[in-house]
Amino acid sequence: MADSPTFHAVVFRVGDLICAAPAGIVREILPPLPATRIPGVAGAVEGLVNLRGVLLTVIDAHRLLDRPRRDADEGPIVVLDVAGRQCGLLVGEVKDFVELPPAAVAPRGQLPGVDPRIVQAVGNHGGEHFVILDIEALLAPMLGS
Amino acid sequence: MDHAGYAALFLTESREHLRACNQALLAWEQDPAAVEPVDALFRAIHTLKGMAATMGHDAIARVAHSAENLLDALRTGRVSVTAGLLQLLFGAVDQLANGVEAAGAGTVPASDDSELLVALDRAADGGAVGAATAEYAVHQILPAGRAVSVAIRADAPMRGGRAMLALRRAESLGTVTALRPAAAAFEREEFDGRFTFRLESRASDDEVVAAIVSAGDVASVTFEDAVPERAEPAARGRQIRVDLRRLDAMMKQVGELVVARNRLVDLALRRSDPELEATAERIARLVGGLQSEVIAARMTPVGEVFDRFPRLVRDLGRDLGKQVRFEMEGEDIELDRAVLDEIGDPLLHLIRNAMDHGLEAPEDRLAAGKPAQGRLLLSASRERNSVAIRVSDDGRGIDRAAILAKARREGVIEAAADTLSDDQLLRVLARPGFSTARAVSGVSGRGVGVDVVATRVRALGGTLAIQTVEGKGTTFVVHVPLTLAIVRALLTSIGSERYAVPLAYVAETVEFDARSVTAVRDREALIVRDRAIPTVHLRHLVSLADETTPRHRPSVILEIGERRAALVVDALLGQQDIVVEPFDAPRGMPSFFGGATILADGAPALILDAAALL
Numbered sequence: 001m002a003d004s005p006t007f008h009a010v011v012f013r014v015g016d017l018i019c020a021a022p023a024g025i026v027r028e029i030l031p032p033l034p035a036t037r038i039p040g041v042a043g044a045v046e047g048l049v050n051l052r053g054v055l056l057t058v059i060d061a062h063r064l065l066d067r068p069r070r071d072a073d074e075g076p077i078v079v080l081d082v083a084g085r086q087c088g089l090l091v092g093e094v095k096d097f098v099e100l101p102p103a104a105v106a107p108r109g110q111l112p113g114v115d116p117r118i119v120q121a122v123g124n125h126g127g128e129h130f131v132i133l134d135i136e137a138l139l140a141p142m143l144g145s
Numbered sequence: 146m147d148h149a150g151y152a153a154l155f156l157t158e159s160r161e162h163l164r165a166c167n168q169a170l171l172a173w174e175q176d177p178a179a180v181e182p183v184d185a186l187f188r189a190i191h192t193l194k195g196m197a198a199t200m201g202h203d204a205i206a207r208v209a210h211s212a213e214n215l216l217d218a219l220r221t222g223r224v225s226v227t228a229g230l231l232q233l234l235f236g237a238v239d240q241l242a243n244g245v246e247a248a249g250a251g252t253v254p255a256s257d258d259s260e261l262l263v264a265l266d267r268a269a270d271g272g273a274v275g276a277a278t279a280e281y282a283v284h285q286i287l288p289a290g291r292a293v294s295v296a297i298r299a300d301a302p303m304r305g306g307r308a309m310l311a312l313r314r315a316e317s318l319g320t321v322t323a324l325r326p327a328a329a330a331f332e333r334e335e336f337d338g339r340f341t342f343r344l345e346s347r348a349s350d351d352e353v354v355a356a357i358v359s360a361g362d363v364a365s366v367t368f369e370d371a372v373p374e375r376a377e378p379a380a381r382g383r384q385i386r387v388d389l390r391r392l393d394a395m396m397k398q399v400g401e402l403v404v405a406r407n408r409l410v411d412l413a414l415r416r417s418d419p420e421l422e423a424t425a426e427r428i429a430r431l432v433g434g435l436q437s438e439v440i441a442a443r444m445t446p447v448g449e450v451f452d453r454f455p456r457l458v459r460d461l462g463r464d465l466g467k468q469v470r471f472e473m474e475g476e477d478i479e480l481d482r483a484v485l486d487e488i489g490d491p492l493l494h495l496i497r498n499a500m501d502h503g504l505e506a507p508e509d510r511l512a513a514g515k516p517a518q519g520r521l522l523l524s525a526s527r528e529r530n531s532v533a534i535r536v537s538d539d540g541r542g543i544d545r546a547a548i549l550a551k552a553r554r555e556g557v558i559e560a561a562a563d564t565l566s567d568d569q570l571l572r573v574l575a576r577p578g579f580s581t582a583r584a585v586s587g588v589s590g591r592g593v594g595v596d597v598v599a600t601r602v603r604a605l606g607g608t609l610a611i612q613t614v615e616g617k618g619t620t621f622v623v624h625v626p627l628t629l630a631i632v633r634a635l636l637t638s639i640g641s642e643r644y645a646v647p648l649a650y651v652a653e654t655v656e657f658d659a660r661s662v663t664a665v666r667d668r669e670a671l672i673v674r675d676r677a678i679p680t681v682h683l684r685h686l687v688s689l690a691d692e693t694t695p696r697h698r699p700s701v702i703l704e705i706g707e708r709r710a711a712l713v714v715d716a717l718l719g720q721q722d723i724v725v726e727p728f729d730a731p732r733g734m735p736s737f738f739g740g741a742t743i744l745a746d747g748a749p750a751l752i753l754d755a756a757a758l759l
Contacts, residue, residue: 034748035749036642036741036748036749036750036751037642038730038731038734038738038751039686039687039688039689039735040687040688040733040734040735041731041732041733041734042731042732042733045731047749048728048741048749048751049749050743050747050748050749053401053404053743054726054728055726055727055728055741055743055749056728057728057729057730057731059731085729086729087729141732142731142732143729143731143732
């Protein structure tokens with residue numbers, strides 16, 4: 001991404017953490033949907049939702065990133081392409097779709113209080129810093145092999 | 146049509162002709178004086194030759210031409226049939242098959258046909274067939290004995306029971322084989338009281354009639370000529386070929402239509418609008434009809450897969466020096482094409498196993514007081530919403546003690562165990578790697594590849610079971626669902642969660658009463674008609690907290706072969722057709738979930754896999 005002129009990202013909030021996913025892997029944003037629990041799987045898996053007749057596994061970003069969910073958050077779902085498969089990420093609120101000039105992206109940046117392993121880069125939009133998540137590193141371990 | 150289209154047709158049609166060739170050769174071998182097999186063979190090879198020449202496959206046409214010449218010489222009596230000649234023709238059919246498959250793959254046949262051509266041409270001129278092939282003796286593959294046909298009186302109460310009784314009487318006189326329909330069909334609604342079988346017995350015809358009639362309500366007993374009729378597809382002209390992918394696409398569409406219908410009916414019921422309800426009802430019925438038609442269009446007789454086995458068994462018998470009578474039953478039982486395509490290899494494995502390790506060499510059989518000729522039975526029968534396919538031999542059986550000792554040594558079972566049930570035996574045999582160990586093959590040899598078979602069958606949503614008696618034989622039972630795409634399921638609930646249980650393995654539902662349970666080997670069990678059935682509490686399985694539950698709760702009796710379990714749930718919500726939906730299961734999903742579906746109200750639900758629960 002460092003060599004591309006601008007970086008597109010979908011910015012969302014998980015609890016009190018502002019983060020983003022590269023726009024290229026975001027398929028769509030869904031309103032909150034009822035999920036069917038899958039017993040026996042990792043705690044961050046919210047369950048299965050019916051996306052227009054197709055089953056989608058949804059993972060709760062709050063539990064994944066260990067950020068308490070705000071009571072008022074309804075939980076929209078960001079549908080992502082992860083290693084050739086689709087999965088949903090339940091977030092607190094989708095904030096924005098941003099275009100960042102290369103200068104606003106720090107590829108090896110870090111933010112205090114955020115696990116460096118999940119950080120792909122740190123973005124800066126209008127003076128606000130946010131974590132661009134390493135989606136694959138985050139979600140691939142949750143999905144089957 | 147373009148060339149690729151013709152090439153694909155050439156491949157499928159040639160395969161059919163080759164299958165007909167093998168059938169004809171087997172029938173001919175059985176009865177060297179018969180005329181029909183020769184004619185059938187001639188027709189098939191002639192057609193193949195014409196097609197191959199048109200398509201430019203000269204090598205195939207050449208072999209077909211020489212084989213045709215030999216057949217012509219045989220037909221006109223210029224040359225008389227010998228075992229060696231038949232073997233030569235088998236070889237020619239194999240070479241044709243090589244050529245056809247190579248043509249399909251766009252390559253050149255791997256094997257050279259020059260020697261074969263010389264041998265065929267020399268034989269057609271009345272020359273001797275090479276010594277290597279002349280020594281073989283004709284094997285008996287088709288069943289022997291008298292063909293008996295029995296009809297139970299149309300007005301008899303309990304026709305099925307009478308038929309069974311009549312069959313038992315016949316069995317008391319000798320060996321009954323080639324039973325049609327299979328005995329399992331006697332209890333079915335559509336059973337008309339007529340059945341046929343072959344009886345090998347010293348009893349006279351009169352004695353046989355007397356014995357069968359003594360069962361009561363027998364309308365007639367007749368004896369037929371020895372040649373079993375081969376059902377030719379009579380309505381050939383009224384069939385068309387449809388690309389399987391098109392049927393798959395139709396099935397997928399219908400599957401989605403079923404889900405949409407379920408949703409529509411659900412919505413209509415909440416609106417309390419009689420007109421909407423009536424329309425939804427009508428659409429529901431139409432979709433139901435369409436669904437069964439599409440499933441029916443995909444249904445194919447298992448005979449299509451079975452057909453290749455007589456030749457295989459014959460060849461294996463020759464290679465292994467074993468005498469075997471191979472019988473098939475229930476070839477007309479139908480399965481979804483997709484299931485059928487997957488079942489051939491596992492069956493092939495089981496048949497090879499039976500030939501290789503199950504059946505003994507003739508001298509060993511004689512020494513054990515058995516007839517030199519072994520028996521191998523491949524049968525299919527309908528059981529509820531599934532089909533059971535059995536591969537049964539009367540060979541040496543499996544040495545339980547040896548397997549037990551080995552399983553104990555490897556820590557596969559508790560050291561204290563001193564017996565192995567059939568189920569445990571299978572679990573031990575089906576452990577990957579276990580079977581290949583030398584100690585097992587040294588003792589009984591059985592087990593090679595059982596893990597492969599079990600895995601393939603499981604992948605189809607089916608199950609594998611084994612019954613074996615040392616010295617008497619072994620039966621492998623493969624249960625597969627009729628169709629993969631749409632499953633009739635029982636919806637159950639635990640708290641607010643719903644789970645679907647495919648009906649194929651549901652024997653019945655009974656009431657669970659906390660006071661009437663017992664304990665069998667420290668496991669809770671439910672007593673149903675004097676049988677203790679171990680319970681599985683769905684609530685525990687899906688790790689929901691215990692709540693104060695009513696003492697009486699429904700439980701679903703799951704049954705696969707002889708294995709049973711009582712699945713205790715909070716409530717039964719009725720039956721529904723569900724479509725098994727693909728989804729990426731998250732890591733760690735328990736194996737007792739066989740998939741997921743979308744229910745009538747649009748909510749996803751998980752499907753329980755009975756096989757994994759038992």
